[in-house]
Amino acid sequence: MRMKVLVPVKRVIDANVKPRVKADGTGVELANVKMAMNPFCEIAVEEAIRLKEAGKVEEIVAVSVGPDKAQETLRTALAMGADRAILIKTDETVEPLDVAKLLKGVVEAESPEIVLLGKQAIDDDSNQTGQMLAALLGWSQGTFASKVELDGGKAKVTREVDGGLQVVDLKLPAIITTDLRLNEPRYASLPNIMKAKKKPLDEKAPGDYGVAVKARLKVLKTEEPAGRKAGIKVGSVAELVDKLKNEAGVI
Amino acid sequence: MAILLIAEHDNQSLSDQTAKALSAASRIGSDIDVLVAGKGAKAAADAAAKLSGVRKVLLAESDALAEQLAEPMADLVVSLADGYDTFVAASTTTGKNVMPRVAALLDVMQVSDVIEVVDAKTFKRPIYAGNAIQTVESTDGKRVLTVRTASFQAAGDGGSAAVESVSAPADAGLSSFVENQIAASDRPELTSARVIVSGGRALGSAEKFEEVILPLADKLGAAVGASRAAVDAGYAPNDWQVGQTGKVVAPELYIACGISGAIQHLAGMKDSKVIVAINKDEEAPIFQVADYGLVADLFEAVPELQKAL
Numbered sequence: 357m358r359m360k361v362l363v364p365v366k367r368v369i370d371a372n373v374k375p376r377v378k379a380d381g382t383g384v385e386l387a388n389v390k391m392a393m394n395p396f397c398e399i400a401v402e403e404a405i406r407l408k409e410a411g412k413v414e415e416i417v418a419v420s421v422g423p424d425k426a427q428e429t430l431r432t433a434l435a436m437g438a439d440r441a442i443l444i445k446t447d448e449t450v451e452p453l454d455v456a457k458l459l460k461g462v463v464e465a466e467s468p469e470i471v472l473l474g475k476q477a478i479d480d481d482s483n484q485t486g487q488m489l490a491a492l493l494g495w496s497q498g499t500f501a502s503k504v505e506l507d508g509g510k511a512k513v514t515r516e517v518d519g520g521l522q523v524v525d526l527k528l529p530a531i532i533t534t535d536l537r538l539n540e541p542r543y544a545s546l547p548n549i550m551k552a553k554k555k556p557l558d559e560k561a562p563g564d565y566g567v568a569v570k571a572r573l574k575v576l577k578t579e580e581p582a583g584r585k586a587g588i589k590v591g592s593v594a595e596l597v598d599k600l601k602n603e604a605g606v607i
Numbered sequence: 608m609a610i611l612l613i614a615e616h617d618n619q620s621l622s623d624q625t626a627k628a629l630s631a632a633s634r635i636g637s638d639i640d641v642l643v644a645g646k647g648a649k650a651a652a653d654a655a656a657k658l659s660g661v662r663k664v665l666l667a668e669s670d671a672l673a674e675q676l677a678e679p680m681a682d683l684v685v686s687l688a689d690g691y692d693t694f695v696a697a698s699t700t701t702g703k704n705v706m707p708r709v710a711a712l713l714d715v716m717q718v719s720d721v722i723e724v725v726d727a728k729t730f731k732r733p734i735y736a737g738n739a740i741q742t743v744e745s746t747d748g749k750r751v752l753t754v755r756t757a758s759f760q761a762a763g764d765g766g767s768a769a770v771e772s773v774s775a776p777a778d779a780g781l782s783s784f785v786e787n788q789i790a791a792s793d794r795p796e797l798t799s800a801r802v803i804v805s806g807g808r809a810l811g812s813a814e815k816f817e818e819v820i821l822p823l824a825d826k827l828g829a830a831v832g833a834s835r836a837a838v839d840a841g842y843a844p845n846d847w848q849v850g851q852t853g854k855v856v857a858p859e860l861y862i863a864c865g866i867s868g869a870i871q872h873l874a875g876m877k878d879s880k881v882i883v884a885i886n887k888d889e890e891a892p893i894f895q896v897a898d899y900g901l902v903a904d905l906f907e908a909v910p911e912l913q914k915a916l
Contacts, residue, residue: 452716487703589899597912
């Protein structure tokens, strides 16, 4: 059976840009900051493409929840190799629970066998959406995947856990979230970027899936982390050992 | 109302992550029950009963719960949900796997990686790899939290709570455990080690990492950590990774060797009591957080340090 895979992707501040907290404490500065696809989402797109190249997957549908500009992120997914895309357009901040509810609507409309997501977005660092989607759908979940094998109606997922790896078998349909070592995402080639412009990109609204987006967490304040003061420089290993023994008392 | 703390354990023993998450829970309220879900986990439940501040321990045992997979764990927690308004777990890979599933089933927006409890509904948490700290207030009827245990002291022993058996819901059979591939090691666990010796990309190869970092760690009885750059380069396994995308640690002594100090690494170790940085680049950002900095070639300084101890 050749499967359909849904890959949700998120537009975030580029991983190489240092985020700046707004002076008034209302959030992180997003205006005129370089944006890109969340790195864990890139890994999810790449994995879907590899499964397609291996003949296990027939179609890859990329989906994003976000502002008009999230189209760029979807075009990146299309240029990498996704077949078509859906943008659920909203200018609101959408929390993982609402993203999961929207994705549930997309899953019901598209009937994929697998939803492949990044384990977390590098902006809010929540690490929730995949697990929440699995809960809402009543599906199995394989989070923090470093290896995915599809075989005979099930997915064998090797998971990165504290202390090592855990292997689980998931009954399909299933949710899989990606960890860093799953693969190294490809760069889209120029011809593929051109071709991606012609691939279908549907626009939807949260209301199309019966979801009224509403934040449950009230953000009271966003601030710089408390800095740690720099200590002293020591001149030699002997001085370091002396300080650790007699000043810090840790050895 | 009451708090349900989901214990971190391997059936035989209780992880100290639970004692630390208990400290966070005790800042929210005083009626705290601990759920130990597993199989043959009586010893872990007994250990939880001894923690100071625990009202009672709920022990749920079944084949499906033996490896604490997310699907049966979430069903179990939800089956107990009526008696509680706050659900807490440590931000371990188990907690991160299970709790969002619980939250969605309860229609609650989870607060991940709590580093400070402001009040029962208001919490501080890091975003953008620790580049910013957000204070959020939950407006849901119930709260689901994961806790950065490095930010909390472990609760002590001295309790004598009762252990009560609870039954687990029928297993939906969505996923099944195949195997664990856990490297056997005599070294302490990264997240609970008193001393950590960590290596960065400057080590240059897996062989050098082993040759330079491990003897110092052995001498100190330390756990071994690595920067993401070192892990990505293949010098160290992923489960050694310290940082926002790896493990968050707070040992008494953290020795960073050849680590430049990318913000995502600092987010994972800046709560350490004493930080030592050894790096030949005196401009490296790691020196801005280090208590003791040594500008030196790590290939000379680290073996010298090992011999001097």
